[in-house]
Amino acid sequence: MKNRPGIFNDVIGPIMRGPSSSHTAASWRAAKICMDILNEPLTKAIIDFDKDGAWAPNYRDQGTTIGIEGGLLGIEMSDDQIKNTEQIADEKGISIQYEVNSYQTNHANTFRLALEGTQGKQTKVTAVSIGGGSFEIQDIDGFKVSINGGYYELLLKGVSKNIHLQDLLLLFTESKSISESFNNEKRLVNIKFSKEISIETINKLKDTIPFDELTIIKPVLPIISGNESELPFTTVASLLEYAEQKNLDLAALGLLYEKNQSGLDDQEVIDKMKSIVAIIENSIKTGLEGTYYEDRILPRQSHLIDDAQKKKKILEHSIVNKIIANVSAIMESKSAMEVVVANPTAGSCGVVGGVLRAVADDINASHDELIQAYFATGIIGVYFAQGPGFSAEEHGCQVECGASAGMAAAGIVQLFGGSAKQAIDAASMAIQNMIGLICDPIADRVEAPCLGKNVSAAVNALSSATMACAGYNALIPLNEVIETVSSVSLQMPSCNKCTGKGGLAITKTACAIKEKLKQKSTLTTS
Known part of the structure; x- marks a missing residue:
């Protein structure tokens, strides 16, 4: 079966800290897997980025170092210790260094990790971050691989060429796939499982197949891959046709999708x-209660909406006020290194949660109705993930705030009691309004203009849902809108794709802010 994105693995999540899911969550996941590959305590790590890649100018400012160090040190994202990874590494006597070099890549978000263990073992891994916390390990010690953290993986180095893959398939019938890679005369066999690899499996392997080295990799994604079942729909058009046949709303379709994707039952999902x-x-x-973090641009602001409303400086009892406050609160939690959910990315995490909470409060929706709305948002995110994905370094902010606006619009229609068709139309209209949106974070912090874009996306979601439920014509089908996002990104210069080299990021004021933060950081560390 062709790999397809999951709501929990690829859209609503990961649960994380830090400014950027691409930088922080994906690098944490990849680094954690690297420690399975090394398979002994770490003593030294050198991480490098290509000088022409998107991460070279901003890897430290956007939290890549925190993610990598947390993964290497085995610190969970929910653990407060992840805010102090550099200090913890020093205390443990672990050297972690970063370099910018020149090497050939196939993705803007490529990074390499050279690790050395306490027993002298060394390994070199190449990984890419592909947006929203998703990643792929592409090379291990010169062997080409494709590891994304969804499976239990068995790596066998030095397997004889006389052992055919078909023989291994017969030996391990419970495996989900078997592949091989060659580096000069050496051979690597990669076997993927959807269940934990048992001692019996390892012993059977040792008794049957000669090899030089065995490595076991554990999954890092929340849903284990390989338990998928066929769906009654694939495209947006077939989804709508199925919804009409079965009289289902978009939330029911989202729940059905993730049930078939994960192999879990309804209640578990x-x-x-x-x-x-x-x-x-x-x-x-x-x-809303208030956050503080030294290394950020914007202070706490979410409380200002309520203050202004009480003083009658702005519209009273407006849902827009609640949307702005909620979105700001989530973004402030993110910027303060508190635990958030990338939805679908950290840079756009304020949109869906902020506006759905405001609408649910306004119409007195139950908690179960709110949960259903999230399933509607998830299925929209799935189709976006199948298209351009969520990497701003590849496509700009149109795949972050643009995608989240479409997701939120569908969720609001669900809260309104609208049909699957109305929810799809609302998503289409919301994304149409965000096509071409660039990514230009000031001083490489995902705060401004990100906050304003999150607020705009949330209000856009509400207006699009309102129009769809009122009967407005979306005109362009959702699948064509998503395809347009991909085509527009090809016309967008790379300086406007989260590199800090275009847009508001290079204004006089933005450059001054960046320099001030740099000087402050130098004084703190000296």
């Missing part, structure tokens, strides 16, 4: 969504 939504709701609460 619903419980998983409830736990994620609880984290999103808590990030709103945390932000």
Whole structure:
């Protein structure tokens, strides 16, 4: 079966800290897997980026170092210690260094890790971050691989060429795939499983197949891959046709999709969504209560909306006020290194949670109805993931705030009690309004103009949902809108794709802010 994105693995998540899911969450996941590959305590790591890649100018400012160090040190994202990874590495006597070099890549977000263990073992790994926390390990010690953290993986180095892959398939019938790679005369065999690799499996292997080295990699994604089943729909058009035949709303289709994707039953999928939504709701609460973090541009601001409303300086009792406050609160939690959910990315995490909470409060929706709305947002994100994906370094902010606006619009229609067709149309209209949106974070912090774009995307989602439910014509089908996002990104210069080299990021004021932060950091570390 062709790999397809999951709502929990690729759209609503990961649960994380830090400014950028591409930089922080993806690098954490890749680094964590690298420690399985090394398979002994770490003593030294050298991480490097290509000088022409998107990460070379901003890897430290956007939290890549925190993610990599947290993964290498085995610190979970939910653990407060991840805010102090550099200090912890020093205390453990582990050397972690960063370099910018020149090497051939096939993705703007490529990074290499050269690791050395306490027993002298060394390994070199090449990985790429592909947006929203998703990643792929592409090379291990010169062997080409494709590891994305969804499977239990078995790596066998030095397997004889006389052993055919078909023989291994017969030996390990429970495996999901077997592939091979060659580096000069050496051979690497990669076997993927959807269940933990048992001692019996390892012993059977040792008794049957000669090899030089065995490595076991554990999954880092929340849903284990390989348990997928066929769906009654694939395209947006077939989804709508199925919805009409079965009289289903978009939330029901989202739940059905993730049930078939994960292999879990309905209640397990619903419980998983409830736990994620609880984290999103808590990030709103945390932000509204007040956050502080030294290394950020914007101070706490989310409380200003309520203050201004009480003083009658702005519209009273407006849902827009609640949207702005909620979105700001989530973004402030993110910028303060509190736990948030990338939805679908960290840079756009304020949109869906902020506006759905505001609308749910305004119409007195139940918690179960709110959970259903999140399933509607998830299925829109799935189709976006199948298209351009969520990497701003490849496509600009149109795949972050643009995607989240479409997702949120569908969720609002679900809260309104609208049909699957109306939710799809709302998503189409919302994304149409965001096509071509560039990514130009000031001083390489994902705060401004990101906050304003999140707020605009959330209000856009509400207006698009309102129009769709009122009967407005979306005109352009959702699949064509998503295809247009990809085509527009090809026309967008790379300086406007989260590199800090274009847009507002290179204004006089932005450059002054960046220099001030740099000087402040130098004084702190000296």
